[in-house]
Amino acid sequence: MTHRKHHLHLAHPKYRPDIDGLRAIAILAVVIFHAFPETMPGGFIGVDIFFVISGFLISTIIFSSLERDRFSLVEFYIRRIRRIFPALILMLLSCLAFGWFVLFADEYRQLGKHTVAGAGFIQNFILFRENGYFDSSADTKPLLHLWSLAIEEQFYIFWPLLLAFSWKRQWSFLRIVAVIAAISFAANIYLSMRNPTAAFFLPFSRFWELMAGGILAYIFLHRPLLIDKHKNIQSFLGFALIFAGLVLVNKGRDFPGYWALLPILGAFFLISAGPSAWLNDKVLANRLMVWIGLISYPLYLWHWPILSYLRILFPEPSELIRVGAIALAALLAWLTYTLIELKVRSFGNKAIMPLIISMILIGAIGALIFYVYGVPQRDVNKPLKNLENKLFFQSRKSDGSCQKLLDLKPVDEEVCLTNSSKPKVLFAGDSHAMAIFSAIYAGRYSADGLLIAGLSCPTYPNLQYIPWHNATWGNNCTEIAQEVIKASRTISSIDTVVIVNFAPRDELPTIFRDSTHSYNEKEAFIAGNEYLIRELLNDGKKVIFVADTPKLKQDVLECINRGLGVPKQDCAPSRKELNKIQQNYWSSLRIIQQHFPELIVFDPTKMFCDNERCWFKDTNGNILYNDSHHISIDASNQLLDKLLAP
Numbered sequence: 001m002t003h004r005k006h007h008l009h010l011a012h013p014k015y016r017p018d019i020d021g022l023r024a025i026a027i028l029a030v031v032i033f034h035a036f037p038e039t040m041p042g043g044f045i046g047v048d049i050f051f052v053i054s055g056f057l058i059s060t061i062i063f064s065s066l067e068r069d070r071f072s073l074v075e076f077y078i079r080r081i082r083r084i085f086p087a088l089i090l091m092l093l094s095c096l097a098f099g100w101f102v103l104f105a106d107e108y109r110q111l112g113k114h115t116v117a118g119a120g121f122i123q124n125f126i127l128f129r130e131n132g133y134f135d136s137s138a139d140t141k142p143l144l145h146l147w148s149l150a151i152e153e154q155f156y157i158f159w160p161l162l163l164a165f166s167w168k169r170q171w172s173f174l175r176i177v178a179v180i181a182a183i184s185f186a187a188n189i190y191l192s193m194r195n196p197t198a199a200f201f202l203p204f205s206r207f208w209e210l211m212a213g214g215i216l217a218y219i220f221l222h223r224p225l226l227i228d229k230h231k232n233i234q235s236f237l238g239f240a241l242i243f244a245g246l247v248l249v250n251k252g253r254d255f256p257g258y259w260a261l262l263p264i265l266g267a268f269f270l271i272s273a274g275p276s277a278w279l280n281d282k283v284l285a286n287r288l289m290v291w292i293g294l295i296s297y298p299l300y301l302w303h304w305p306i307l308s309y310l311r312i313l314f315p316e317p318s319e320l321i322r323v324g325a326i327a328l329a330a331l332l333a334w335l336t337y338t339l340i341e342l343k344v345r346s347f348g349n350k351a352i353m354p355l356i357i358s359m360i361l362i363g364a365i366g367a368l369i370f371y372v373y374g375v376p377q378r379d380v381n382k383p384l385k386n387l388e389n390k391l392f393f394q395s396r397k398s399d400g401s402c403q404k405l406l407d408l409k410p411v412d413e414e415v416c417l418t419n420s421s422k423p424k425v426l427f428a429g430d431s432h433a434m435a436i437f438s439a440i441y442a443g444r445y446s447a448d449g450l451l452i453a454g455l456s457c458p459t460y461p462n463l464q465y466i467p468w469h470n471a472t473w474g475n476n477c478t479e480i481a482q483e484v485i486k487a488s489r490t491i492s493s494i495d496t497v498v499i500v501n502f503a504p505r506d507e508l509p510t511i512f513r514d515s516t517h518s519y520n521e522k523e524a525f526i527a528g529n530e531y532l533i534r535e536l537l538n539d540g541k542k543v544i545f546v547a548d549t550p551k552l553k554q555d556v557l558e559c560i561n562r563g564l565g566v567p568k569q570d571c572a573p574s575r576k577e578l579n580k581i582q583q584n585y586w587s588s589l590r591i592i593q594q595h596f597p598e599l600i601v602f603d604p605t606k607m608f609c610d611n612e613r614c615w616f617k618d619t620n621g622n623i624l625y626n627d628s629h630h631i632s633i634d635a636s637n638q639l640l641d642k643l644l645a646p
Contacts, residue, residue, distance in 0.1 A: 022270055031043075033046070044255075062163050096112075110374075177215055206256065213268075239266070248262070302329040302438070306329050400419070435632075460527070462531040507550045552625060603613070622634040
């Protein structure tokens with residue numbers, strides 16, 4: 001986001017208060033969406049408005065400088081550093097400092113990674129590799145919003161070079177840019193339909209939005225007759241398009257896609273209308289709107305970390321608290337603008353090297369935090385001293401055990417691990433099996449074990465498993481389940497098989513099929529497990545089915561006191577709530593028991609609940625969960641002791 005220009009050697013356009021007013025519309029839309037998403041579901045299009053404004057103003061400066069033969073690429077980047085770095089440096093340092101006191105190690109480690117990405121203006125690429133902008137974990141990423149700043153700076157690597165190159169060779173700027181913008185827009189449409197996350201975060205599918213502002217700048221300077229008439233109509237049309245975007249666009253749309261045309265064309269027409277248009281003059285150029293526009297960049301930087309940390313500390317903050325958070329962000333934005341931004345601009349080029357060095361140091365601090373795994377020695381991590389298998393669980397990588405022991409080719413998505421060349425106990429199932437096996441693999445529990453599991457993979461060897469829409473796992477669940485049977489028959493040392501599968505979850509639109517018909521979750525749970533158990537019992541194995549562990553109401557991290565005296569959340573269910581949740585599960589399991597009297601069913605519920613309530617830690621203060629439903633390494637150790645000791 002680019003703001004009013006001060007003390008520049010480059011030529012710059014005459015100040016237009018209505019553009020600051022347009023910035024106000026953009027930032028208010030974004031802030032309201034982030035604080036009250038149900039109130040303005042399309043508010044995130046404010047970022048697209050910023051892209052057009054930035055493209056217009058920066059391109060106007062470059063064109064004016066080229067015409068005067070005064071364009072300097074070095075001076076251009078100096079100006080960007082002086083404009084972008086001061087507030088960004090302050091915000092990054094503040095996020096790291098606050099995170100030191102309230103974030104757990106894995107969260108602080110992620111913040112370190114995002115700090116490096118923010119300082120290096122590559123946050124969009126990092127977020128693309130993680131999850132989408134609208135995914136459930138996005139609220140707990142304090143630097144999520146820096147993706148847009150990264151796209152802007154990536155655009156300004158090639159844009160000045162393209163303009164200068166075209167200008168010197170007297171090429172048709174409009175033709176060249178129109179072709180590039182058209183290709184970028186086409187990439188946006190293609191990716192929006194096939195990979196919405198890529199369309200949202202990757203720069204080339206966004207460049208056309210900034211180029212729209214650049215095209216308008218060229219028209220303003222060299223083809224003004226194209227936009228010289230019907231100024232009020234242009235202004236009203238611009239308002240109407242932006243309003244339509246705020247109302248019609250939501251996170252359920254494939255965005256950017258065609259929907260991005262609403263804010264892009266809206267901003268285009270509002271800027272092209274000029275300061276004399278009635279709406280621009282009376283609404284956008286009013287003093288309050290201009291003031292909000294002037295602090296919009298620091299407000300953008302501050303509002304999201306404050307809201308993100310608020311949701312980390314209080315998963316469901318009240319409306320009043322969120323209003324207070326926005327007020328705090330506005331105060332910090334005004335202080336940053338008056339005390340930091342304007343002061344740094346007054347120093348001129350003397351501030352450039354200190355700013356560059358400071359940004360490099362912040363990136364180095366972030367890298368160090370990532371390298372040392374989030375500084376687990378901090379006080380806030382003391383309650384998590386027994387949660388160290390989170391890293392083990394997240395890795396989900398095989399160690400080649402199945403290939404060595406079974407002499408078979410690797411199965412995609414299979415997690416196969418062992419601590420012995422002659423395993424006696426085979427653990428089979430999904431990620432819950434991984435969590436239960438973790439104490440054996442980490443050397444905390446002494447047993448010769450082999451794990452064959454797949455993430456979100458039920459062990460149904462006789463059923464084809466089609467995972468829910470957009471899942472990036474689970475396509476080879478049937479093959480992984482068949483590998484369990486092969487292992488029990490091939491490895492003679494195995495005498496016991498432990499099956500661990502999550503409870504049937506009817507909310508997942510998963511399809512199970514065999515050669516004759518489809519199954520729902522419950523039918524598949526019974527048919528798939530019965531097939532596997534029958535095969536294992538026929539092979540002479542002792543078979544133990546571990547019933548599903550109680551599920552917390554929310555992530556275990558929300559149950560633990562963080563720093564700053566923030567109270568823990570109520571996240572463990574009562575026994576009555578648990579019994580109601582598991583009623584369907586146990587009815588399915590009892591049907592299986594009736595068919596196989598030899599089957600041993602192990603119920604771990606007593607480890608986590610008494611007759612009245614459940615808990616997330618034991619009497620010694622050891623945490624029993626990794627998240628809301630995967631048990632910790634301590635719980636694994638305790639469960640295995642009860643499961644295998646007899």
